[in-house]
Amino acid sequence: MFDRNPYLALGLQPGCTISEIKKSYKQLSLLHHPDRPGGDPEKFLEVVEAYKSLLTKTRDDADSVTGEEVEKPVTKEFDSKEVFEKFFAENNPFQNLGYDNVNFGSRRETVNVEVPLVCTLKEIYHGVTKRVKVSMKDGKTKVVDVVVKAGTEYGTTVHVIKTIEEGESDTSFIVTEDKDDKIFLRKGSDLIYTHKMNMNDCLKNTFIRVPTLNDEVIVIPVQKLKYQRVIPCRGLPRAENPKLFGNMIVQFKLT
Known part of the structure; x- marks a missing residue:
């Protein structure tokens, strides 16, 4: 009904x-x-x-x-x-x-398969289309384009292959964090960057270079030892509005 x-x-x-x-x-x-x-x-x-x-x-x-x-x-x-x-x-x-023998999507019981789609923070920053090979029930494979929009949150389902043949499984792609991304830590749309400094640098006026995901380098002065500095609008695009950006949070670690 x-x-x-x-x-x-x-x-x-x-x-x-x-x-x-x-x-x-x-x-x-x-x-x-x-x-x-x-x-x-x-x-x-x-x-x-x-x-x-x-x-x-x-x-x-x-x-x-x-x-x-x-x-x-x-x-x-x-x-x-x-x-x-x-x-x-x-x-x-x-x-x-060219559709001579189409199936219009009968409502039948299907099995949903979730496939992790590993994305780097740079891919999340710019948005990316990944070509993914999917195994079908009959043993064949299908290549599909999976579009990940800029700012997409981890754990988001970004694409679903709907059933084409009776009994074929639906496939969901779940955006997953790339564990090899070690420069930044993500917190929502904010990025956390940890800068290592020795005590001598902390006691004098100096400048540090902060990397970004769009390959720019931000130079900021460090005059006093602080736990962190916030650089507005230098984080990831916001998932709800990619024209808005989170912040870059620079944390300092003494070595």
């Missing part, structure tokens, strides 16, 4: 006609279809479910369906491919793009 607002999913208002439901479904299902460039499988399934739900809901509404034949509720296993093909009279609108 569709557990979200089907009117909202199709951009309609209560009391809409069957013609309006079908028109909205046609536009949105083609827009979000997973075999269309930029398509969204989750939104596609949501649109299909909303379409079926509204047809069932308005079947006995005389004001909405007078004079129009309404599809009967389907009681067998939900299959978005069947709904899509039935609506388009079994004509695949994506055939001219």
Whole structure:
């Protein structure tokens, strides 16, 4: 049963006609279809479910369906491919793009596999697209592009391979810290850099060079021994807004 607002999913208002439901479904299902460039499988399934739900809901509404034949509720296993093909009279609108035998994402039980995707702090700083080889159930491999946006937090799921063949596992990519990154310590969007100094340097005015992830070097004066210095906006991009940056926190360690 569709557990979200089907009117909202199709951009309609209560009391809409069957013609309006079908028109909205046609536009949105083609827009979000997973075999269309930029398509969204989750939104596609949501649109299909909303379409079926509204047809069932308005079947006995005389004001909405007078004079129009309404599809009967389907009681067998939900299959978005069947709904899509039935609506388009079994004509695949994506055939001219080379999709001659597509599967439209039936809702079946699948096993989710989480794969760690190791990223350096420099990759997190700039954002990166990694080409990853994934093993499929049939023993074959598939190469996919996994896009990690600038500022992505560790532990974030950044890409999911949706089921293409029945019984094939979904694969989630989890952004993981590169343990070999030893220059900086990450704390949210802030970076902590530890600078080693001897006592003589601490007792006199001096300058230190602080590295950054964009290959610049910041020169800051050290006049008194302090536990740390904060350099604003020299950390990582913020995940919620990559145009904003965290701070660089310079800590001092006596040697």
